[in-house]
Amino acid sequence: MKTITYYLSPQSPWTYLGHDRLVAIAQKHGAAIEPRPCALGKAIFPISGGLPLNKRSPQRQAYRLVELQRWSEVLGVPLNLHPRFFPIDESIPATAIAAAIHLEGNAAALKFAGAILRAVWAEERDISNEDTLAELAGGCGLDGAAILAARPQALGRYEAYTRDAIEQQVFGAPWYVYKGEPFWGQDRLDFLDRALAA
Template sequence: MKTIQYYFSPMSPWTYLGHERLMDIARHHGAAIEPKPTNLGKIFPASGGLPLKKRAPQRQAYRLRELERWSRYLTLPLNLHPKFFPVDDTDAALMITATLAKGDVQAALVLSGKLLRAVWVEEKDIADAGTLMQVANEAGLDGAALYSARDAGMALYEQYTQEAARLQVFGAPWYVYKGEPFWGQDRLDFLDRALAD
């Protein structure tokens, strides 16, 4: 079966913009997705990247322009200045990896999409325990149980981050198909073509 490795952060706006399109592309090609939440805080320094607040003002300004363009183009709602961004997304990522540790990939993908939407559309704080449990409940999971068991996802979270570093990932979202990397939701058309070959 065709398999797409999907490295991402649950608070990345670019991941949010591409998440549902990735799901659609995978369905269209009968491909499986391996979601791999990654600690970008470790990836950025290793690749020479900078956290948003440390980037030059002109880069920050252009990022906002591009987010607005893509939001309009894709007709996806997106708050350019969400109330809770950036935040520590570790617990959110661990809830996803804890779901994956149970073998439920589809639930992990649904949860990922809802967490991304929580940040970029719903003005929710995904560093807050109550919010995380609520979002998990909305994804059809037992939010309280999953939050309590989130440490069960730590080994996978660390594994995916190490994998990402080994694969020279330097941003999110990052897709890998047959060993070929595709950085950013604006490369989904190329991933689509690769899957069609």
């Protein structure tokens, strides 16, 4: 089976904008998706030249907002440019996703990740709050209490995903890998689509 490895940040607006399109593209080609939440801000940016948003130049911060608005309108995906709960400690929702992978499998965790992304960028919810995460998990048909209980054990899995991302030379999110070929950003999904069709 065709398999896409999907490195993501649960608080990235670009990951949010591409998430449902990625799922649709994979379904079209009969491909499986392996979601891999990783520590973008704390581990990957420092060794790859990336900067957290608040340390980027004013010009870059301003243009980011222009691009987010453009993509939101073009895709017809609702997006709050200034969400109330952003930024947050991404390790909290990321380890919840990692726990869901372990307990329920990739497909269930992928659905959960989509709910988490929508929560921060479209629903003004705090994805670093465990009650919120439990509710989101329940809305996806998952056992929220079990996922939260498994978060401490999932930390090792999250760290392993981050090490793997570093080995794969990931430097941003979303990042997709198919047959060893990397695709950075939701604006590269057309290229991934073509690769899957080849």
